[in-house]
Amino acid sequence: xxxxxxxxxxxxxxxxxxxxxxxxxxxxxxxxxxxxxxxxxxxxxxxxxxxxxxxxxxxxxxxxxxxxxxxxxxxxxxxxxxxxxxxxxxxxxxxxxxxxxxxxxxxxxxxxxxxxxxxxxxxxxxxxxxxxxxxxxxxxxxxxxxxxxxxxxxxxxxxxxxxxxxxxxxxxxxxxxxxxxxxxxxxxxxxxxxxxxxxxxxxxxxxxxxxxxxxxxxxxxxxxxxxxxxxxxxxxxxxxxxxxxxxxxxxxxxxxxxxxxxxxxxxxxxxxxxxxxxxxxxxxxxxxxxxxxxxxxxxxxxxxxxxxxxxxxxxxxxxxxxxxxxxxxxxxxxxxxxxxxxxxxxxxxxxxxxxxxxxxxxxxxxxxxxxxxxxxxxxxxxxxxxxxxxxxxxxxxxxxxxxxxxxxxxxxxxxxxxxxxxxxxxxxxxxxxxxxxxxxxxxxxxxxxxxxxxxxxxxxxxxxxxxxxxxxxxxxxxxxxxxxxxxxxxxxxxxxxxxxxxxxxxxxxxxxxxxxxxxxxxxxxxxxxxxxxxxxxxxxxxxxxxxxxxxxxxxxxxxxxxxxxxxxxxxxxxxxxxxxxxxxxxxxxxxx
Amino acid sequence: xxxxxxxxxxxxxxxxxxxxxxxxxxxxxxxxxxxxxxxxxxxxxxxxxxxxxxxxxxxxxxxxxxxxxxxxxxxxxxxxxxxxxxxxxxxxxxxxxxxxxxxxxxxxxxxxxxxxxxxxxxxxxxxxxxxxxxxxxxxxxxxxxxxxxxxxxxxxxxxxxxxxxxxxxxxxxxxxxxxxxxxxxxxxxxxxxxxxxxxxxxxxxxxxxxxxxxxxxxxxxxxxxxxxxxxxxxxxxxxxxxxxxxxxxxxxxxxxxxxxxxxxxxxxxxxxxxxxxxxxxxxxxxxxxxxxxxxxxxxxxxxxxxxxxxxxxxxxxx
Numbered sequence: 033x034x035x036x037x038x039x040x041x042x043x044x045x046x047x048x049x050x051x052x053x054x055x056x057x058x059x060x061x062x063x064x065x066x067x068x069x070x071x072x073x074x075x076x077x078x079x080x081x082x083x084x085x086x087x088x089x090x091x092x093x094x095x096x097x098x099x100x101x102x103x104x105x106x107x108x109x110x111x112x113x114x115x116x117x118x119x120x121x122x123x124x125x126x127x128x129x130x131x132x133x134x135x136x137x138x139x140x141x142x143x144x145x146x147x148x149x150x151x152x153x154x155x156x157x158x159x160x161x162x163x164x165x166x167x168x169x170x171x172x173x174x175x176x177x178x179x180x181x182x183x184x185x186x187x188x189x190x191x192x193x194x195x196x197x198x199x200x201x202x203x204x205x206x207x208x209x210x211x212x213x214x215x216x217x218x219x220x221x222x223x224x225x226x227x228x229x230x231x232x233x234x235x236x237x238x239x240x241x242x243x244x245x246x247x248x249x250x251x252x253x254x255x256x257x258x259x260x261x262x263x264x265x266x267x268x269x270x271x272x273x274x275x276x277x278x279x280x281x282x283x284x285x286x287x288x289x290x291x292x293x294x295x296x297x298x299x300x301x302x303x304x305x306x307x308x309x310x311x312x313x314x315x316x317x318x319x320x321x322x323x324x325x326x327x328x329x330x331x332x333x334x335x336x337x338x339x340x341x342x343x344x345x346x347x348x349x350x351x352x353x354x355x356x357x358x359x360x361x362x363x364x365x366x367x368x369x370x371x372x373x374x375x376x377x378x379x380x381x382x383x384x385x386x387x388x389x390x391x392x393x394x395x396x397x398x399x400x401x402x403x404x405x406x407x408x409x410x411x412x413x414x415x416x417x418x419x420x421x422x423x424x425x426x427x428x429x430x431x432x433x434x435x436x437x438x439x440x441x442x443x444x445x446x447x448x449x450x451x452x453x454x455x456x457x458x459x460x461x462x463x464x465x466x467x468x469x470x471x472x473x474x475x476x477x478x479x480x481x482x483x484x485x486x487x488x489x490x491x492x493x494x495x496x497x498x499x500x501x502x503x504x505x506x507x508x509x510x511x512x513x514x515x516x517x518x519x520x521x522x523x524x525x526x527x528x529x530x531x532x533x534x535x536x537x538x539x540x541x542x543x544x545x546x547x548x549x550x551x552x553x554x555x556x557x558x559x560x561x562x563x564x565x566x567x568x569x570x571x572x573x574x575x576x577x578x579x580x581x582x583x584x585x586x587x588x589x590x591x592x593x594x595x596x597x598x599x600x601x602x603x604x605x606x607x608x609x610x611x612x613x614x615x616x617x618x619x620x621x622x623x624x
Numbered sequence: 625x626x627x628x629x630x631x632x633x634x635x636x637x638x639x640x641x642x643x644x645x646x647x648x649x650x651x652x653x654x655x656x657x658x659x660x661x662x663x664x665x666x667x668x669x670x671x672x673x674x675x676x677x678x679x680x681x682x683x684x685x686x687x688x689x690x691x692x693x694x695x696x697x698x699x700x701x702x703x704x705x706x707x708x709x710x711x712x713x714x715x716x717x718x719x720x721x722x723x724x725x726x727x728x729x730x731x732x733x734x735x736x737x738x739x740x741x742x743x744x745x746x747x748x749x750x751x752x753x754x755x756x757x758x759x760x761x762x763x764x765x766x767x768x769x770x771x772x773x774x775x776x777x778x779x780x781x782x783x784x785x786x787x788x789x790x791x792x793x794x795x796x797x798x799x800x801x802x803x804x805x806x807x808x809x810x811x812x813x814x815x816x817x818x819x820x821x822x823x824x825x826x827x828x829x830x831x832x833x834x835x836x837x838x839x840x841x842x843x844x845x846x847x848x849x850x851x852x853x854x855x856x857x858x859x860x861x862x863x864x865x866x867x868x869x870x871x872x873x874x875x876x877x878x879x880x881x882x883x884x885x886x887x888x889x890x891x892x893x894x895x896x897x898x899x900x901x902x903x904x905x906x907x908x909x910x911x912x913x914x915x916x917x918x919x920x921x922x923x924x925x926x927x928x929x930x931x932x933x934x935x936x937x938x939x940x941x942x
Contacts (some may be wrong), residue, residue, distance in 0.1 A: 189679060190677060194675055194676065194678075195675070195677075196674065196675040196676070196702070197674070244625060245625065246625070248626075249625045250625070251626070253628065265702075268700040268702065271700040272705070292625040295625070338703060338704075338705035338708075360727050361724055362721035362759065364759050365746060365758055367718070367722075368743075369687035370687070370744065372686075385878055386879075387878075388877075404745070405748065405881065563904070564904055564905055564909050565750060565881065565904060566906050566910075569879065572744070576742055577742075581856075583905065584752035584856040584859060584920075585752060585902075585904055606909040607909065
């Protein structure tokens with residue numbers, strides 16, 4: 033997998049510290065570094081991307097090569113430090129592996145990290161396959177040390193999650209370095225920054241020249257009429273669609289190898305740039321005075337693919353419009369992702385519905401509660417935004433319904449603390465529901481400071497959410513079991529009535545991670561089911577319609593292969609028809 | 625900058641050394657990753673370049689899952705271009721239909737389990753007598769439109785062998801007849817990928833899939849999993865709220881699945897959107913004060929002017 037190749041490259045480059053906050057599609061980078069010997073490196077989950085970046089920076093200051101990894105929106109969080117560190121430069125190599133998500137397979141936007149690289153005047157390497165991912169990661173550390181700059185290694189969903197064979201190398205021992213003892217390199221002051229700024233610009237030019245010389249910048253001569261400049265995964269699509277074109281394959285979108293580009297441009301008749309998302313290279317080429325085409329044929333939005341390129345080149349008159357044979361197609365059904373059977377988030381959102389709350393949601397599995405049938409989330413903006421949004425709703429004074437912010441355990445530690453401090457400080461009348469499923473679930477189950485385990489699974493100190501909130505000045509704090517619906521409803525009701533900041537910690541482990549929970553599947557007694565489908569309000573994937581009907585409506589059935597016996601549906605069934613099988617003498621998981 | 629030697633011969637052979645593309649699709653949790661791994665390993669063992677691309681995140685959450693596998697002497701794009709999949713392997717019927725346009729028209733091989741996984745989303749309409757929304761195309765229809773197509777009850781075959789979860793291995797058996805790898809090579813890779821204790825059943829499942837192809841038939845059209853009397857849709861209903869008994873507890877308002885009830889200015893339950901009410905009776909069941917009753921109105925045969933009204937209490941109309 034591309035991410036595993038990045039991890040391998042970092043290990044081979046001799047890194048000592050790897051830190052990340054999980055985020056699809058970047059998660060597996062540091063996760064797989066956790067499988068290398070602990071004597072070689074520290075691999076850790078940080079509270080958020082900025083702390084990850086800062087920790088990696090500290091390690092670089094101290095003379096150890098370091099990597100931090102994040103998804104594209106994670107770089108927004110870490111960017112404060114990146115924009116300053118670029119002036120200071122680095123001591124030991126520092127690589128920021130950022131995975132973009134063109135097409136938004138699992139993200140809220142598709143911002144192009146390369147724009148950040150230009151903004152920060154740092155190089156951004158873009159591998160095209162797993163082998164390059166490994167090689168470029170190693171090279172990124174060399175560039176980082178040679179030019180004393182942080183280096184961004186940009187992946188995309190497609191690269192991160194594509195498996196292809198790689199040739200492995202061995203781990204090197206980087207040159208030993210000590211703390212620089214030079215405040216110009218480690219302390220940002222206006223005076224230092226003013227001195228460093230011209231150096232940053234000179235560095236950028238030097239790196240561009242380095243890419244001119246480097247064998248990584250590769251011309252593949254072909255048809256002299258058409259020259260294609262491309263980078264990253266788009267290169268593989270160009271090779272697929274235009275096997276005969278002349279290609280200039282760049283290793284980095286920033287800074288550009290100007291001489292190489294000029295030489296290539298002179299050698300071909302027509303110049304077309306193919307790059308995913310923003311026209312970064314194309315615009316720069318235009319600034320350099322070349323006549324170039326690109327985004328006029330290829331979309332700025334979404335992920336590229338061979339057929340999108342083919343259509344683009346047809347539009348450009350490069351390819352003959354293919355006589356497409358009548359394609360096959362058939363009507364299918366929508367199949368959106370769902371909360372898991374037994375997910376403790378289901379009951380939390382049912383309870384919020386019971387108090388008719390205005391709900392500010394956050395980023396995590398529970399964002400799925402925004403869609404039917406729970407349809408219980410009114411806002412969702414970015415990581416940690418729920419509490420701040422709720423405070424704003426309260427300050428505006430227009431909302432008549434109880435205002436509730438829902439936030440997962442991991443997201444709360446990521447960026448929920450500062451807005452909770454604001455809520456207390458500003459005396460906002462809101463309820464914060466911390467959905468503590470004791471894991472970072474959305475990204476596949478990573479530990480964090482609230483789980484009591486490290487990335488490698490060792491025991492660690494554990495954040496006590498209730499005590500933490502009290503220490504910030506929250507007077508009303510309760511912890512409830514998400515599977516105990518009666519108590520949960522009652523607690524939510526009381527919290528909504530409390531004037532001021534109230535916090536409920538709804539606590540139940542995720543059904544998938546770190547341990548897959550299996551209990552005795554429940555059964556529906558078809559005799560007493562009155563087809564009210566109250567249980568289906570939970571949105572549990574194990575519950576669906578039965579063929580049998582009552583009064584013209586479908587009775588329900590429970591898929592025994594999916595049901596984990598959480599009992600939530602049994603607790604809300606008005607006719608009490610959902611039970612453990614008669615033969616079972618085992619207590620269901622959620623039995624109170 | 626490195627300038628590669630122009631290699632015209634290579635350019636010319638590119639077209640001949642065609643890449644084989646297999647698209648595997650299904651629902652999260654069905655084991656797409658396992659079957660992908662088997663094929664990718666097989667290709668790698670045969671000395672070919674192979675790229676396998678998937679999207680994580682939705683896999684565990686019951687969403688649509690896909691995996692692109694491309695192999696040959698030299699593979700560039702990890703993505704299969706639309707209309708260029710040589711094989712489409714579907715672990716679920718509607719998923720096979722969803723990706724049908726990726727299949728190479730006329731030449732591509734379609735292999736699908738006829739198993740239907742009906743998502744809860746398809747059971748949203750609570751109206752009387754509705755059926756779940758599921759893809760309508762039948763195996764006979766689809767196979768008839770294809771050059772080579774196999775629709776089989778792989779889940780049923782796997783169940784017969786003793787483990788429903790080996791349906792994906794049954795499908796691998798079918799796939800093995802469409803690709804040029806020897807039977808032993810498949811079995812060798814499968815035995816390295818599956819857990820040791822399931823080795824025998826997976827081997828049996830694989831062979832059952834291969835054997836099925838020899839006598840491949842299109843399964844009889846499965847009856848729609850849920851049938852309903854169309855007459856039911858003609859029944860109408862009316863909600864009666866006894867204002868004197870309602871104490872404004874709000875339970876019916878909060879739990880109405882269609883959110884069509886409100887409390888009026890006197891804090892009494894009111895059906896604000898009668899057209900949205902599906903007559904599911906949840907409010908009737910939940911009302912602690914028996915203040916809500918649902919009356920069914922069944923059109924009399926041949927006449928719709930004087931509906932016969934039945935009581936809404938539970939015992940009377942069962």
